[in-house]
Amino acid sequence: MTTQQTLITSPNLPHHDDVYEVLINAHAGLSDQQSSQLNAKLILVLANHIGCKDILSEAIALAAAKA
Amino acid sequence: MSFDGIPVYKEKTYKKSGELSGAVAKKHDFIVVGSGPIGLAAALAMARKGHEVIIVTAFDFVPAGSKGICYSKEALDIFDQLGVGERIVDKGVIWNVGKVFWGESTDPVYQFDMLPVKDQKNPGFVNIQQYYVEDYLVDALEQMDNVDIRWGHKVSGIDARDDGATLTITTRDGDYLLETDYVIACDGSKSTVRDLMGLDFEGRIFEDSFLIADVMFKQNRPSERWFWFDPPFNKGRTALLHKQPDDIWRLDFQLGWEVDREQAIKPENVAPFIKGLLGADIEYEEDWMSIYTFQCRRMAKFVHGRVIFAGDAAHQVSPFGARGANSGLPDIQNLAWKLDMILRGQAPQSLLESYNQERTQGADENILNSTRSTDFITPKSEVSTVFRDAVLELAGEHDFARPLVNSGRLSAPTPYHVSALSTADEDEFTQGPKPGHVCVDAPIVLDGKDTWLLDSLGDGFTVLHFGDYPPQPNIKTLILPAKGLASERYGAGTSYLVRPDKIVAARWTEAKPRDIENAYMRAIGKQELTS
Ligand SMILES: Cc1cc2nc3c(=O)[nH]c(=O)nc-3n(C[C@H](O)[C@H](O)[C@H](O)COP(=O)(O)OP(=O)(O)OC[C@H]3O[C@@H](n4cnc5c(N)ncnc54)[C@H](O)[C@@H]3O)c2cc1C
Numbered sequence: 218m219t220t221q222q223t224l225i226t227s228p229n230l231p232h233h234d235d236v237y238e239v240l241i242n243a244h245a246g247l248s249d250q251q252s253s254q255l256n257a258k259l260i261l262v263l264a265n266h267i268g269c270k271d272i273l274s275e276a277i278a279l280a281a282a283k284a
Numbered sequence: 285m286s287f288d289g290i291p292v293y294k295e296k297t298y299k300k301s302g303e304l305s306g307a308v309a310k311k312h313d314f315i316v317v318g319s320g321p322i323g324l325a326a327a328l329a330m331a332r333k334g335h336e337v338i339i340v341t342a343f344d345f346v347p348a349g350s351k352g353i354c355y356s357k358e359a360l361d362i363f364d365q366l367g368v369g370e371r372i373v374d375k376g377v378i379w380n381v382g383k384v385f386w387g388e389s390t391d392p393v394y395q396f397d398m399l400p401v402k403d404q405k406n407p408g409f410v411n412i413q414q415y416y417v418e419d420y421l422v423d424a425l426e427q428m429d430n431v432d433i434r435w436g437h438k439v440s441g442i443d444a445r446d447d448g449a450t451l452t453i454t455t456r457d458g459d460y461l462l463e464t465d466y467v468i469a470c471d472g473s474k475s476t477v478r479d480l481m482g483l484d485f486e487g488r489i490f491e492d493s494f495l496i497a498d499v500m501f502k503q504n505r506p507s508e509r510w511f512w513f514d515p516p517f518n519k520g521r522t523a524l525l526h527k528q529p530d531d532i533w534r535l536d537f538q539l540g541w542e543v544d545r546e547q548a549i550k551p552e553n554v555a556p557f558i559k560g561l562l563g564a565d566i567e568y569e570e571d572w573m574s575i576y577t578f579q580c581r582r583m584a585k586f587v588h589g590r591v592i593f594a595g596d597a598a599h600q601v602s603p604f605g606a607r608g609a610n611s612g613l614p615d616i617q618n619l620a621w622k623l624d625m626i627l628r629g630q631a632p633q634s635l636l637e638s639y640n641q642e643r644t645q646g647a648d649e650n651i652l653n654s655t656r657s658t659d660f661i662t663p664k665s666e667v668s669t670v671f672r673d674a675v676l677e678l679a680g681e682h683d684f685a686r687p688l689v690n691s692g693r694l695s696a697p698t699p700y701h702v703s704a705l706s707t708a709d710e711d712e713f714t715q716g717p718k719p720g721h722v723c724v725d726a727p728i729v730l731d732g733k734d735t736w737l738l739d740s741l742g743d744g745f746t747v748l749h750f751g752d753y754p755p756q757p758n759i760k761t762l763i764l765p766a767k768g769l770a771s772e773r774y775g776a777g778t779s780y781l782v783r784p785d786k787i788v789a790a791r792w793t794e795a796k797p798r799d800i801e802n803a804y805m806r807a808i809g810k811q812e813l814t815s
């Protein structure tokens with residue numbers, strides 16, 4: 218999909234507040250179980266869109282890193 | 285009829301060994317241990333190359349019961365080379381399509397084709413009971429006068445040395461010794477030879493059990509592999525349906541870890557599963573019921589001095605993907621020509637190390653695939669189940685999610701990405717099998733007759749050339765026209781050096797005899813010629 222081979226870690230999301238709101242709203246009224254299903258589907262959709270194992274591996278490592 | 289809980293398909297005759305009646309013991313080139321599909325294939329491959337073959341096997345029968353049923357195209361190609369392929373395909377049920385269902389829906393969420401490249405001799409898969417395969421191999425061996433199958437002769441001791449081994453063989457008439465240069469150990473997942481030598485067999489145990497119901501009934505259903513996630517007749521678990529010859533069907537139900545095996549296979553406990561899958565009014569006869577559990581593991585090395593391990597003795601996988609016998613057969617395909625050349629003094633003994641290098645790679649790929657399938661089919665955590673279900677839900681509606689559905693990645697040839705025998709490409713190729721990959725088949729015309737490329741490669745090394753100006757090395761050359769399907773698959777004007785196991789050793793767009801001869805030397809484990 219994209220030709221970028223490394224994960225972008227600098228701010229890259231225009232309309233970030235809109236996006237964040239859409240994300241939270243999507244979970245409104247859902248049980249924990251339903252929310253986790255939604256998240257899983259969302260991750261799979263985005264993973265397909267990104268289409269690059271290296272970027273995804275970096276993203277997963279970043280998310281999994283302990284603060 | 286059964287023996288130690290193992291059902292018998294066909295009894296074989298135990299014979300007292302000559303060694304026990306005072307015959308002079310002589311030293312053998314090699315001994316095959318085990319009469320499963322892998323030991324039998326090893327024996328047949330070596331016998332067809334003209335060697336004297338002895339098989340020692342603990343059994344004095346061909347076992348029945350529920351084991352392998354799905355044989356891959358690669359396995360069928362190997363059976364063809366052993367002369368039993370057509371008999372297996374004729375008896376078997378051909379299938380290429382697999383369907384995956386989820387929950388109550390009768391529409392598949394996903395479907396796949398096991399033979400994406402058409403116009404090849406063999407189909408993607410054939411289903412046939414393992415006992416037929418073993419029986420056909422035994423038949424072929426019994427027709428040869430250089431083969432001695434010693435039924436009921438069990439290995440009970442081994443003294444393995446740098447220059448050979450002494451096997452202790454236990455029979456009902458007593459013990460005797462066999463002296464041999466090499467041992468081909470195909471004695472299954474509980475390998476005695478491996479245990480006697482104190483060798484490792486490490487991997488992962490999966491805490492799950494499956495009920496296999498092989499049942500007979502008459503119903504017109506397509507010959508396809510049907511797999512269910514969370515079907516109504518096995519809530520929260522999985523099921524699988526496969527067609528076999530003789531109106532026998534394999535039904536496979538996930539049961540979970542905590543099961544009472546004896547209870548689970550009682551007819552009254554099996555019936556609800558069968559009726560759930562096939563319909564309440566189905567009339568069937570039980571053929572064989574069993575419970576299996578499984579592990580994914582392999583030996584660190586398949587070659588230990590003069591003792592060579594193959595098949596389940598060397599590696600074991602979960603049945604999802606039918607990678608058991610289907611990966612043991614290429615072990616033999618890989619080993620037989622090497623051992624043959626070593627025994628004839630045409631190749632150095634060190635060539636055996638390439639068997640280890642190549643087949644451990646194959647085993648790793650098979651274990652990786654079957655482990656991943658198992659994790660998808662039987663998720664080990666809450667979140668793993670959530671992701672699995674997310675894939676299935678998306679797959680119903682969206683193309684992109686379908687490849688993620690993993691109901692078993694069915695056995696496919698495992699390329700040798702790293703091999704001391706391969707010569708890396710120097711020329712640019714846009715198609716055709718790479719070095720370390722198995723040759724792709726195609727219909728061809730040879731001497732005015734329709735035939736198949738794989739069938740025409742023969743048992744030795746072959747240079748395969750597509751076009752009018754073949755290189756002229758001292759190696760058998762098969763020349764095919766630059767036009768036609770075969771040439772499209774390999775590239776017009778190209779030349780391939782193909783090993784006896786139909787693996788590409790090297791390839792060129794404009795081959796020079798010298799390059800081919802160098803690549804050949806490398807492929808038989810010898811130093812290259814100096815240029
Ligand atoms: C439920 C199930 C389904 C399967 N489905 C498939 C499938 O669809 N496709 C597929 O490819 N594979 C499948 N498999 C796997 C397949 O059955 C095995 O991979 C295959 O049998 C391995 O063959 P083998 O010759 O290595 O060993 P085995 O078949 O186990 O044979 C071992 C042999 O060694 C002999 N032996 C043991 N100990 C000694 C001793 N001490 N001395 C002398 N001889 C000895 C025995 O007599 C026997 O002949 C399935 C397995 C199961 C359980």
